[in-house]
Amino acid sequence: MDDPTYDTRLAEFETRIARGEKIEPGDWMPDAYRKQLIRMISQHANSEVVGMLPEGAWITRAPNLRRKMVLLAKVQDEAGHGQYLYHAAETLGISRDEMIDALLEGRAKYASVFNYPTLGWADVAAIGWLVDGAAIMNQTMLAHCSYGPYSRAMVRICAEEGFHKKQGQEMIIRYSQGTPAQKQMAQEAIDRWWWPALMMFGPHDSDSPNTPQLMRWGIKTRTNDELRQEFLDELVPGIQALGLSVPDPEMHYDEATGHWVGREIDWDEFWRVIKGDGPMNASRLAARRKAHEDGRWVREAAAAYAQAMG
Amino acid sequence: MTDQWPRYEVFKQDRTDGPFRNVGSVHAPDAELALMNARNVFARRPACVALWVVPDAAIARRTAEQLAAGDAVEIEDSGDSGRYAVFSKQSQRQTMTYVDYVGEVTARSVEAALQTAADTFTDVPGIVWWACPVEAITASPQSDLPGFEAATSKLFRMPNQYHTVFTMQKIRRGEEGEE
Incomplete structure (x- = not known):
């Protein structure tokens, strides 16, 4: 802030x-811009990495070979997406090791949705439609x-996550x-994943x-509530068309606004899980x-191999 | 705490007549393992026909903003001239790749190669320029091609293999959902 040219x-x-230009590594940027991006991108990367766990547990129990290949490919993508994002964060001056250490030591945040358990195979289905569906909306914005x-990284991830x-x-x-x-x-499964997906x-x-x-x-272009x-x-x-329902007795279509409206999210639960007290935080x-x-x-x-060959 | 391996920038070629494009980076103890990591991270899907990896430390970079500000490009006059590969970011469009391979220039240092590139390839929009010594590039061997081609058979990774939109429309019209 002591820089006299800061305002200019x-x-x-x-x-x-x-003007719609992208800021690239090497360009001038305010320190707060850099910090906000490191915070967001590293959390996002860690979410991809932890996101492998709830579904990974079901790979060995897939009901047929096709479903097994699909789930393997999806979990493998998430490992790759974590890498794309660690790369993006590194361009801002943080190292991959710092981010991974913070995750392993429990200092880093990641999407709290992954702190809920997957109790059945249909959870894999509900995670795909609801959780990945929500992630894609956020990532399309990003x-x-x-x-x-x-x-x-977001363009590549969105292209891959469609499936x-x-x-x-x-x-x-x-x-x-x-x-x-x-x-x-x-x-x-929808009942279990509905509220975590909205959060x-x-x-x-x-x-x-x-x-x-x-x-x-221009880091975000839409607010949390707009996306929600x-x-x-x-x-x-979509869920109602299938003869299924969402676990919210107050959910109704509001003619005046043209939007679906339900009850308020349990924000106490939201903050509790973020702060580490969710059902699966310790296990993850x-x-x-x-x-x-x-x-x-x-x-x-x-x-050792690289050293021997080098 | 682990000792972090060096970073390698990864360039992917989608078809044999197309440019190598920067897609991101990996960490690895050497170039051979960097290529292996790059394949796992960036070639799970078609199309990929070849990969390059370049140690991050071998690359010099300047954005248009830095070039315009006249950020000192130190031209060392001591070294012999060498061949440098140069890359540029060519558009502000929303895309999944960064700088494309443009060609080679002769220069006395990697920093000088950046300025020579901007002066040589005047028809290329240089929103960002990168340069590295040509010998810093490690290319995937021809024998990797069958591995890259294997991705083309994994159709279940493609969103167009799932007819959810069509099926939902049929269900909404009161028809059976199964195709």
Whole structure:
């Protein structure tokens, strides 16, 4: 802030963003812009990495070979998406190791939706349609982000995740037209994942102090509540068309606004899970630490091989 | 805490007559393992016919903003001239790739190569320029091609293999959902 040219540079920076230009590594940027991006991108990367765990547990129990290949490919994509995002964050001056250490030591945040358990195969279907569906809405918005590396990672991720949502929706459709037991499986999975999916869009706009600055600098182009409303308007009629329901007795179509409206999210639960007190927080971190330790010999072998060949 | 391996920038070629484009980076203990990581991270889907990896430390970079500000491009006069590969970001469109390979220039240093590139390839919009010594590039071997082609058979990764929109429309019209 002692920089006498700060105001001029800030004005130029904001003009560039207003013109639709991407800010690239090496370009001038306010320190707060860099910090906000590191916070968001590293959380996003960690979410992809932890996001492998709830569904990964079901790979060995897939009902047929096709479903197994689909789920393997989806979980493999999430590992790749974590890498795209760690790369994007690194261009801002944080290292991959710092981010991974913060995750393993329990200091980093990730999407709290992954702190809920997957109790049945239909949860894989509901996660695809609801959780990946919500993620794609958020990521489609972030693809317009003013920071080049984050935008590019989002464009690639959105292109790849289309099938993540569709494979889940396809399963829910089939269950909804199947036996009563299958229909019930689908309904119970939707009941479990509905509220966690709505919480994925983040706190209520009035509790989201970063949003005005993020929007001013083109990091976000829409608010949490706008995206959450778009999700409701797409998903509620879709779920109802299948003869299924959302677990919200107050959900109704508001003629005046043309939007679906339900009851308020349980914000106490939202903050509790974010702060680490969700049903699966400890288990997820333990699984990540074990995976990191179990991979140690691979890293050591690779390093030894490179040294021997070098 | 692990010792972080060096970073390698990854360039992917989608078809044999297309440019190598920067898609992101990986960390690896050497170029061979960087290529292996790059394949896992960036070639799960078609199309990929070849990959390059370049150590991050070998690359010099300038954005248009930095070039316009006249950020010192130190031209060392001591070294012999060498061949440098140059890359540029060519559009502000929303895209999943960054800088494209443009060609080679002769220069006395990697920093000088950046300025030479901007002066040589005047018809290329240089929103960002990158340069590296040509010998810093490690290309995937021809023997990797069957591995890249394998991705083309994994159709279940393609959103167009799922007819959810069509099926939902049929259900809404009161028809059976199954195709």
